[in-house]
Amino acid sequence: MSTGIDHDVDRPQAPVVPLGTPCQIPPGAPSNVVPPPGEDLITVNFGPNHPSTHGVLRLIVTLDGEVVVGLDADIGYVHTGFEKNFEQKTYWKGIPYAPRMDYLGFFANELAYVGAVEQLIGLQVPPRAQWLRTLFAELNRIHSHLIYLGTSGIELGAMSLFFYCTRERDSVLDLFEMVTGVRMHDRYPQFGGVAEDLPKGFYAECKRFCREMPKHIDSYLDLTAENPIWKGRLQGIGTIPAETAIAMGLTGPNLRASGVPYDLRRNDPYLAYDQLDFDVVSAAEGDCYARYLCRTREMYESVRIIEQCLEGMPQGPVMADDRKYVLPPRAELQTSMESLIHHFKLVTEGFRTPAGQVYCAVESPRGEFGCYLVADGSPKPWRVHFRAPSFVSLEATAMCSVNRYIADMIAVVGSLDGVMGEADR
Amino acid sequence: MTANQLARAISSHVRGAVVSHSKGIDMPTVVVRSDKLLDVCRYLRDEQGKNFLSAVSAVDFLGYGENVSGYFGTERGRDLNATGTWGSPATVEAPAKRFCVTYHLAHVDADGAPPDRVRLQVFADDGEPVPSVVEIWPTADWHEREQYDLMGIVFSGHPNLKRLIMPSDWDGHPLRKDYPIGGEPVQFTDAE
Numbered sequence: 259m260s261t262g263i264d265h266d267v268d269r270p271q272a273p274v275v276p277l278g279t280p281c282q283i284p285p286g287a288p289s290n291v292v293p294p295p296g297e298d299l300i301t302v303n304f305g306p307n308h309p310s311t312h313g314v315l316r317l318i319v320t321l322d323g324e325v326v327v328g329l330d331a332d333i334g335y336v337h338t339g340f341e342k343n344f345e346q347k348t349y350w351k352g353i354p355y356a357p358r359m360d361y362l363g364f365f366a367n368e369l370a371y372v373g374a375v376e377q378l379i380g381l382q383v384p385p386r387a388q389w390l391r392t393l394f395a396e397l398n399r400i401h402s403h404l405i406y407l408g409t410s411g412i413e414l415g416a417m418s419l420f421f422y423c424t425r426e427r428d429s430v431l432d433l434f435e436m437v438t439g440v441r442m443h444d445r446y447p448q449f450g451g452v453a454e455d456l457p458k459g460f461y462a463e464c465k466r467f468c469r470e471m472p473k474h475i476d477s478y479l480d481l482t483a484e485n486p487i488w489k490g491r492l493q494g495i496g497t498i499p500a501e502t503a504i505a506m507g508l509t510g511p512n513l514r515a516s517g518v519p520y521d522l523r524r525n526d527p528y529l530a531y532d533q534l535d536f537d538v539v540s541a542a543e544g545d546c547y548a549r550y551l552c553r554t555r556e557m558y559e560s561v562r563i564i565e566q567c568l569e570g571m572p573q574g575p576v577m578a579d580d581r582k583y584v585l586p587p588r589a590e591l592q593t594s595m596e597s598l599i600h601h602f603k604l605v606t607e608g609f610r611t612p613a614g615q616v617y618c619a620v621e622s623p624r625g626e627f628g629c630y631l632v633a634d635g636s637p638k639p640w641r642v643h644f645r646a647p648s649f650v651s652l653e654a655t656a657m658c659s660v661n662r663y664i665a666d667m668i669a670v671v672g673s674l675d676g677v678m679g680e681a682d683r
Numbered sequence: 684m685t686a687n688q689l690a691r692a693i694s695s696h697v698r699g700a701v702v703s704h705s706k707g708i709d710m711p712t713v714v715v716r717s718d719k720l721l722d723v724c725r726y727l728r729d730e731q732g733k734n735f736l737s738a739v740s741a742v743d744f745l746g747y748g749e750n751v752s753g754y755f756g757t758e759r760g761r762d763l764n765a766t767g768t769w770g771s772p773a774t775v776e777a778p779a780k781r782f783c784v785t786y787h788l789a790h791v792d793a794d795g796a797p798p799d800r801v802r803l804q805v806f807a808d809d810g811e812p813v814p815s816v817v818e819i820w821p822t823a824d825w826h827e828r829e830q831y832d833l834m835g836i837v838f839s840g841h842p843n844l845k846r847l848i849m850p851s852d853w854d855g856h857p858l859r860k861d862y863p864i865g866g867e868p869v870q871f872t873d874a875e
Binding site for chain 1: 703707708709710712734735736737738741742743747748785787788791792793795797798800801802811817820821822825829833841842843846847848849850857858
């Protein structure tokens with residue numbers, strides 16, 4: 259088949275920028291690089307179904323030979339109308355929707371939504387529930403970073419790393435299953451606390467996990483950190499300077515890898531983070547390798563936090579004692595008429611909130627995950643909007659990828675760690 | 684900084700910009716006039732250190748305060764949330780204009796300071812343009828395209844205002860309250 263391109267002509271392709279060149283925000287639309295006029299440019303649809311695009315991300319790539327000279331990212335292929343759905347549900351019934359957006363960092367989504375509603379109605383969460391939430395938020399962070407490491411490794415051709423990562427991911431999910439009954443999308447945090455206290459045997463299992471996990475992280479680093487192929491594919495690629503990272507709205511490991519140690523757990527502590535001892539992992543280079551190192555090393559810190567949670571968790575109730583917002587304990591329904599009425603009202607009509615607006619942000623594995631909620635005083639939210647860190651990170655794809663080889667674009671997309679379910683909502 | 688101080692600081696630099704301000708449940712909230720929005724944003728970024736835009740969110744207030752939440756139906760029999768079955772007594776007042784665009788701003792730095800968030804709001808009628816803040820915070824590019832796509836807010840001065848989430852030939856803006864839920868024609872059928 260003739261493509262109209264004469265492959266025999268020895269034509270020089272566009273020059274590539276040297277490794278480590280800081281990327282610049284493109285003129286015009288910041289998330290879209292318009293290709294320069296030129297001959298023999300090929301525009302390729304990369305995705306939406308491509309093994310290297312982390313889900314259904316479509317990149318409209320303009321190539322000069324092997325070099326990316328123009329890039330426009332297109333999202334929305336898994337748009338499922340989460341925000342519209344929230345408006346049709348009472349507050350309680352919205353909780354199971356939240357974790358299905360970022361299906362890897364699901365716990366942070368629930369925390370943001372539940373936190374926003376709690377802030378709106380002024381519901382106090384008992385200390386033990388705060389610590390439990392912290393524990394599972396960190397377990398979830400490990401889960402998310404493991405998937406990042408595994409899948410971005412596959413995209414670079416490191417097949418075996420994925421199997422090691424999923425092995426440990428399974429043990430994280432086993433811990434989730436022990437407590438919540440399901441492996442993902444757990445609906446564990448609820449308005450006023452968490453669904454249940456820890457079951458028997460969890461402490462020992464979690465302890466064992468904390469003992470073994472650092473060794474596993476060591477082995478990932480042994481496999482990759484000094485591996486010449488790994489370094490060759492990641493070092494100096496997609497270098498984002500600190501100023502640019504802030505202007506482009508990057509948060510989480512993407513921002514910290516650019517030398518800005520900004521972490522909501524430290525800068526704006528929520529849950530029990532102000533009582534815990536942990537380091538904010540950051541790096542100065544801002545390239546794909548720095549982002550990889552940040553995420554991988556963050557897992558050590560998460561293990562540290564989990565250990566402290568297990569040791570220092572206070573005793574006490576795991577649910578607030580406010581029957582106007584919180585479901586009464588099951589046993590009470592047999593004996594108390596009032597509890598039955600409360601239960602009925604909460605399940606059917608839901609609770610009413612004051613009219614107002616709140617924004618609740620948490621540090622999800624991908625960065626600042628925020629929930630903006632507008633209430634009109636009825637049992638359903640008037641409007642819910644999520645600030646999804648993946649959505650923002652993917653804006654930087656074009657800026658990081660241009661003027662390098664197309665293979666480097668794969669490394670960039672992997673290192674920005676977008677989850678399409680969250681970007682599209 | 685309290686909402687009072689913030690509003691005073693803004694009005695002293697951009698005269699006549701502040702419409703109202705409130706303490707808010709979570710952060711100081713200032714409503715500004717849309718023709719002064721860019722000046723206020725530039726002041727907040729350059730003088731107040733709000734170098735970080737968290738998100739741009741648009742809200743549709745059609746039917747707000749009319750005992751209805753969720754789908755605000757216009758077609759008889761389609762409204763699952765008819766007046767009187769859900770919702771509270773009308774205690775809230777709908778704003779004078781239908782749409783509200785909210786900017787959540789923060790301070791992000793390597794110095795470990797708290798984000799010190801503020802909320803900036805602009806009200807607009809249907810089709811009334813809101814100035815784009817892309818030149819101030821480049822991250823607003825996709826945020827504004829998303830709100831244009833799903834809520835139909837027109838951001839004047841945006842360099843690339845086209846649909847982002849929905850297909851490019853989609854009719855209507857799904858997050859509006861008068862957008863019907865259910866019964867849309869099926870996309871991509873075999874019959875085509």
